[in-house]
Amino acid sequence: DVKVTQSSRYLVKRTGEKVFLECVQDMDHENMFWYRQDPGLGLRLIYFSYDVKMKEKGDIPEGYSVSREKKERFSLILESASTNQTSMYLCASSLSWTRDYGYTFGSGTRLTVV
Amino acid sequence: SQQGEEDPQALSIQEGENATMNCSYKTSINNLQWYRQNSGRGLVHLILIRSNEREKHSGRLRVTLDTSKKSSSLLITASRAADTASYFCATDRLTGGGNKLTFGTGTQLKVEL
Numbered sequence: 449d450v451k452v453t454q455s456s457r458y459l460v461k462r463t464g465e466k467v468f469l470e471c472v473q474d475m476d477h478e479n480m481f482w483y484r485q486d487p488g489l490g491l492r493l494i495y496f497s498y499d500v501k502m503k504e505k506g507d508i509p510e511g512y513s514v515s516r517e518k519k520e521r522f523s524l525i526l527e528s529a530s531t532n533q534t535s536m537y538l539c540a541s542s543l544s545w546t547r548d549y550g551y552t553f554g555s556g557t558r559l560t561v562v
Numbered sequence: 563s564q565q566g567e568e569d570p571q572a573l574s575i576q577e578g579e580n581a582t583m584n585c586s587y588k589t590s591i592n593n594l595q596w597y598r599q600n601s602g603r604g605l606v607h608l609i610l611i612r613s614n615e616r617e618k619h620s621g622r623l624r625v626t627l628d629t630s631k632k633s634s635s636l637l638i639t640a641s642r643a644a645d646t647a648s649y650f651c652a653t654d655r656l657t658g659g660g661n662k663l664t665f666g667t668g669t670q671l672k673v674e675l
Contacts, residue, residue, distance in 0.1 A: 553604035
């Protein structure tokens with residue numbers, strides 16, 4: 449069964465810490481995405497990548513960075529965590545930049561910044 | 563800003579009944595997709611309908627798309643308790659890069675026994 453795996457289900461970090469959220473897919477997908485999900489706001493795109501070492505900003509990139517050194521792994525980095533970054537973070541992948549593919553999502557990481 | 567807006571925000575029905583959820587969007591799209599999310603988990607892709615299609619079926623799911631009204635509906639027939647979840651529409655817009663989806667805020671469906 450194809451999978452997108454996020455390294456942690458729950459994470460508690462302190463304000464100012466550098467936080468790494470890891471995502472790995474085993475489907476040889478080209479595209480990978482990071483979203484955050486907040487009540488009443490739905491899912492909002494933070495960053496995405498359509499190839500190794502390539503990245504593009506989504507709708508809310510401020511306070512985040514990403515790394516894609518290998519095709520299967522896409523990391524989200526919170527440079528200095530703040531309480532307003534408390535959220536559910538969802539990683540997803542899709543087959544290629546050619547349209548008409550659905551996303552495969554990971555189970556999510558619920559991050560609390562205290 | 564959110565491209566897709568689902569309606570209603572919440573829906574409660576009895577097992578065996580049909581559930582209909584609607585999605586409206588603002589700009590031209592290449593395709594529209596529906597996803598399900600069980601409580602606190604990731605999203606699961608249900609169905610994709612292209613902009614040149616008007617209706618699509620998958621098992622107990624029926625999706626319609628009206629590009630002139632910029633709206634879509636998801637019908638779940640003969641609902642089951644296991645259908646209890648949040649349902650999201652997502653649009654792949656014609657501009658802004660391929661296969662980059664914008665999600666709505668979701669409809670919470672509760673199916674009671």
